[in-house]
Amino acid sequence: MTNYFRAPQARRFITASLAIGVAFIVFGASFGVLSVSAGASLLQTCAMSLLVFTGASQMSAISVLSAGGTVASAFGGAVLLSARNAVYGLAMSPILRGSWSSRLIGAQLVIDETTALATAESDETLRRTAFWVSAPILYFCWNFGTFLGALVGSSINPNDFGLDAAFPVMFTALLMPHLRTRVGRRAALFGAIATVTLAPFLPIGIPILVAAFGMLFGLSNNEPTPPLSVTDGAP
């Protein structure tokens, strides 16, 4: 098995993942707190992060349940929010090529951040390195944060610290390298407009699936991808 942590350029992926990891620990902790206060046990809370590993979907399920919503609506919302991972799975399948066991493990680790870091790279080897370096770090951080939150359980409001902005802010840094091509910029523009205009009319989670259709700009164009990545500029 390849040790991706020793692969060329692994360091910049480690640096980027640790920065995202800090946010994951904080958000994992606030998920842990919410989950325990919604009546889940420590074991259930940790199992959810380990098995589901999709922050937006977990958060949504817990907040619906703790607000007294029905199990069905909590479940439906959570499933819709995780549907975008299917689209990411499509993007990641050429990168996750390999043995069955590595694909099956890799699939669980496909999330916004690992997909964004990997697909920002210009060649196959770097894409793999980006994925296999960021995935274990982020998996650990999310679950470690969940455990801490569930254990300590004292409630803070993450929004007071501006932490609800952490994800859009993080996604901005992750998006930038994808904007270096014209098709990338078009796809991004389409995604933003589609989401904002559809958000008031469609259930949560659906507009983002419509946004994914921005990928069709790839049909029209053949420009090569300039080699530049999310962590250039980082020391």
Next chain:
Amino acid sequence: MTWAFIFSLAVCQYGFKALGVVIIGQRKMPDAIQRCLLLIPAAVLSGLIAKDTFTMGQSLGIDARAVGLAVAVLATWRRLPFIVVIVAGVGATALVRLFV
């Protein structure tokens, strides 16, 4: 919160994640499709940024998060390190909440 809920959610979302990996699997995709797949994060990330910044549930609006986003765009554009982008964006949002 029941175990049944946790396991069904886990199965559903793993199904989603594994779908692409299993359907496409080892096959080599035509170049056009390959290019499309690599554009997915551009489209979806910017969608998520828009959603996380300008919506609250199903209603649209502008609040402190927009300031955080503006700071993050500036910091990213100046090619500041990742961690600086996050801290600056989050910090700006918190400051606006504190003082406005």
